[in-house]
Amino acid sequence: MAIISRDFDAPPGTSAPTLEVPEVVIDRLPQYVRTLTQLLEEGVEVTNSQQLGAQLQVTPAQIRKDLSYFGRFGKQGRGYRVRHLLSELKQILGLDAEWNVAVIGVGRLGNAILNYPGFNPDGFHLVAAFDNNPGNVGTEVGGISVQPMTALANTVADRDITIAIVAVPSAHTQSVVDQLVACGVRAILNYTPINAQVPDGVRVRSIDPVLALQSMTYYLAYQGHPTNGHQTTG
Amino acid sequence: MAIISRDFDAPPGTSAPTLEVPEVVIDRLPQYVRTLTQLLEEGVEVTNSQQLGAQLQVTPAQIRKDLSYFGRFGKQGRGYRVRHLLSELKQILGLDAEWNVAVIGVGRLGNAILNYPGFNPDGFHLVAAFDNNPGNVGTEVGGISVQPMTALANTVADRDITIAIVAVPSAHTQSVVDQLVACGVRAILNYTPINAQVPDGVRVRSIDPVLALQSMTYYLAYQGHPTNGHQTTG
DNA sequence: TAGATTGTTAATCGATTAACAATC
DNA sequence: TAGATTGTTAATCGATTAACAATC
Incomplete structure (x- = not known):
């Protein structure tokens, strides 16, 4: 393998590791952030790959390897200063910034999302809500005034919205995603059970509890064969 | 590789493939089920690995390989009869059965879950709800009477509950999971942002929208580097 | 210093993909 | 039959883990 130059001396916010970091590594970093946050709250000042691995149920080698991408x-012989590692990882993930988020669809699910208090503490601010039902437009949900879909492009630009949460009826998913992409939104959290097609450069993550249940039933159905417990987060 | 005997002639519900099927394969099967269901609804009677792969954004080879585990x-030269393949996959995943589910915690989130109409059509029946707050016990949520946690073991046994959904405050997650495991529950859908520890043989899947957002911000933060769009479902 | 733990390389493991004989 | 597509093997690719020199 060729020698990899990592340009960590470049101005922050403008550079990324020169060689692509595997997506599976990126997906683990938020979990490291969460565990480090917990340790910090418990007053732990120094940790190591062994301890982190035990908490996260991964091998110490994997943690060290993952971090080495960045x-x-x-410090050899000592470990990691919790506060420092946490701060670095948050910066790498862009979690030192605030992110403005739009919610599309204010039905039952959209309502629950807009009233869910768990996003704000982590720097995600729900700043706009949209719905194509005239009866919903103008109502207040979670302290936000619902706008018509026709206002999407302008509001996304005006409010610097970079992330959207889609909670519309399944039949509308692809159309809504297309509109979001057209507005320049490049990160979409999809609460519908539909696989939306997006162009390169746009990320979609899906929240799909039924899918999660449907893979667990496989193991319940074949109780005869002892299987290992396993935990998946997504 | 040794020849693998797959005992598909054994009585249904009692046998599993002799050699362990990779978990990553099991996790894809529900998505195949979903796509096949859509094709069926559209009146498509026959499909092939090419078409399925295009829909699911995976290679045709992967679909054929995944299916070959089971x-x-x-039929060579023809493809798959949609109705038949769908029925087989549902049986493999245990989706031809009905599953009774308990919800633990009837706060804001538990409420939303109990009122969410998306589980029942797929054979998951929310049949019981529990809360350790005496003020909530006895109230009706989503048509279900909330029971105290002390009733857990009895109700799980009586109502044949095999799956639990955990929607309690984070601090209670591990304790609740321990109680569920003690009652014999082996599949847990965890809506809290806590990594619960479970013994072998117990499955945990987490629904964690903040984690999903936090991995996407990495790619938003480094806009300079064009990255491929990618879609993850969990 | 001695002991501990990192960062990194090389080995292993497992999953994906390409290719093609089998066969509908 | 000719053409198409499966099922499966072998090749490739990528991710995880073990091992250890570097070094705090």
Whole structure:
């Protein structure tokens, strides 16, 4: 393998690791952030790959390897300073910034999302809500005034919205996603059970509890064969 | 590789493929089920790995390989009969059965879950709700009378509950999961942002929208580098 | 210093994909 | 039959883990 130059001396916010970091590594970083946050709250000042691995149920080697994509954050013989590693990882993930989020669809699910208090503490601010039902437009949901879909492009630009949460009826998913992409939104959290097609450069993550249940029933159905417990987060 | 005997002639519900099927394959099967269901609704009677792959954004080879773990469901030169393949996959996943589910925690989130209409059509029946707050016990949520946690073991046994959905405050997650495991529950859908520890043989899937957002911000933060769009479902 | 733990390389493991004989 | 597509093997690719020199 060729020597990889990582340009960590470049101005923050403008550079990324030169060689692509595997997506599976990126997906683990938020979990590291969460565990480090917990340790910090417990007053733990120093940790190591062994301890982190035990908490997260991954091997210590994997944690060290994952971190090595981004730099050297520990000290041999000592481990990692929790506060420092946490701060670095948050910066890498862009979690030192605030993100403005739009919710599309204010039905039952959209309502629950807009009233869910769990996004704000992590820097995600629900700043706009849209619905194509005239009866919903103008109502207040979670303290936000619902706008018509026709206002999408302008509001996304005006309010610097970079992330959208889609909670519309399944039949509208692809159309809504297309509109979001056209407005320049490149990160979409999809609460509908539909696989939306997006162009390169746009990320979609789906929240799909039924899918999660449907893979677990496989193991319940074949109780005869002892299987290992396994935990998946998504 | 040794020859693998797959005992598909054994009585249904009592046998599993002799060699372990990779978990990543099991996790894809529900998506195949969903796509096949859509095709069926559209009146498509026959499909093939090419078409399925296009829909699901995976390679045709992967679909054929995944299916080969369980048997031979297609015909060379023709493809797969949608109705037949769908029925086989549902049986493999245990989706031809009905599953009784308990919801633990009837706060804001538990309320939304109990009122969410998306579980029942797929054979998951929310049949019981529990809460440790005496003020909530006895109230009706989503048509279900809330029971105290002390009733858990009895109700799980009486109502044949095999799956639980955890929607309690984070601090209670591990304790609730421990109680569920003690009652014999082996599949848990965890809506809290806590990594619960479970013994072998118990499955946990987490629904964690903040985690999903936090991995997408990485790609938003480094806009300079064009990245491929990618879609994850969990 | 001695002991501990990192960062990194090399080995292993497992999953994906390409290719093609079998066969509908 | 000729054409198409499966089921399966072998090749490739990528991710995880083990091992250890570097070094705090």
